[in-house]
Amino acid sequence: MREKVVEVRGLKKSFGELDVLMGVDLDLYKGENVVVLGKSGTGKSVLIKIMVGLLTQDEGIMNVLGKEVSNLKANDLNELRLKIGFSFQASALYDSMTVRENLEFPLVRNVKGLSRTEKDKMVEEVLEAVGLSQTINQMPSELSGGQRKRIGIARTLILKPEIMLYDEPTAGLDPITCSDINNLINEVRENYNTSSIIITHDLTCARETGDRVAVLLDGQFGAEGKFEEVFKTPEDQRVKSFYDYNFIT
Ligand SMILES: Nc1ncnc2c1ncn2[C@@H]1O[C@H](COP(=O)(O)OP(=O)(O)OP(=O)(O)O)[C@@H](O)[C@H]1O
Numbered sequence: 001m002r003e004k005v006v007e008v009r010g011l012k013k014s015f016g017e018l019d020v021l022m023g024v025d026l027d028l029y030k031g032e033n034v035v036v037l038g039k040s041g042t043g044k045s046v047l048i049k050i051m052v053g054l055l056t057q058d059e060g061i062m063n064v065l066g067k068e069v070s071n072l073k074a075n076d077l078n079e080l081r082l083k084i085g086f087s088f089q090a091s092a093l094y095d096s097m098t099v100r101e102n103l104e105f106p107l108v109r110n111v112k113g114l115s116r117t118e119k120d121k122m123v124e125e126v127l128e129a130v131g132l133s134q135t136i137n138q139m140p141s142e143l144s145g146g147q148r149k150r151i152g153i154a155r156t157l158i159l160k161p162e163i164m165l166y167d168e169p170t171a172g173l174d175p176i177t178c179s180d181i182n183n184l185i186n187e188v189r190e191n192y193n194t195s196s197i198i199i200t201h202d203l204t205c206a207r208e209t210g211d212r213v214a215v216l217l218d219g220q221f222g223a224e225g226k227f228e229e230v231f232k233t234p235e236d237q238r239v240k241s242f243y244d245y246n247f248i249t
Pocket residue numbers: 015018020038039040041042043044045046047
């Protein structure tokens with residue numbers, strides 16, 4: 001039987017009067033890429049924030065790698081977070097640090113007792129994985145948007161996460177660079193044996209990277225399945241309009 005790494009059941013979250021998640025169910029299996037699609041403000045980021053314990057649900061289950069996140073004490077939550085690579089929307093590199101220093105940063109913070117040689121080896125390995133070995137001594141300001149995204153992904157990979165969360169990985173990139181990032185997401189899955197949740201509005205990204213896609217509509221997943229199944233003849237008008245209003249290359 002396939003191993004489940006994330007199980008979400010009946011998840012609800014409101015902010016005051018605003019009901020954002022209203023009974024969300026989702027499974028992520030080992031080695032799988034699941035894409036979460038949805039209009040702006042539908043609660044995609046809230047969902048992954050609950051997954052990493054940055055927010056707590058009002059009701060329901062958020063089980064990650066066999067643990068209910070909302071029950072974890074600070075130490076256990078930190079341990080869980082180390083197994084989750086969270087690639088933020090803005091890739092958030094430190095501008096005053098070189099690429100090497102940016103990549104070393106998670107190691108310095110989280111792994112004790114590594115020698116200089118070990119750190120160098122780990123940095124070189126992730127840089128090679130994202131195809132940017134030559135940038136090791138550059139500053140983030142000298143890199144293109146696509147390169148910065150790749151370095152952001154490398155920085156999450158350095159701790160060898162079991163789960164990758166990609167928040168809008170292709171936002172603000174031209175179509176060719178988007179396609180490179182989509183390929184990288186698939187390569188990361190192959191080479192690092194990760195399971196991934198990819199949050200995006202980008203239907204090309206969803207089609208290229210998703211084993212399954214799930215469309216968040218009015219607080220619940222309104223459609224879920226393989227990309228073609230979900231979008232070929234959508235019964236739900238909201239799914240159809242999401243497709244019609246999003247450009248696909
Ligand atoms: N900490 C918070 N306090 C109050 N409201 C919040 C908080 N976090 C999110 N929200 C609200 O929840 C809703 C969903 O936000 P969220 O960031 O998850 O949307 P999203 O689907 O990720 O959108 P986008 O695609 O634009 O990133 C929004 O209306 C947002 O204002």
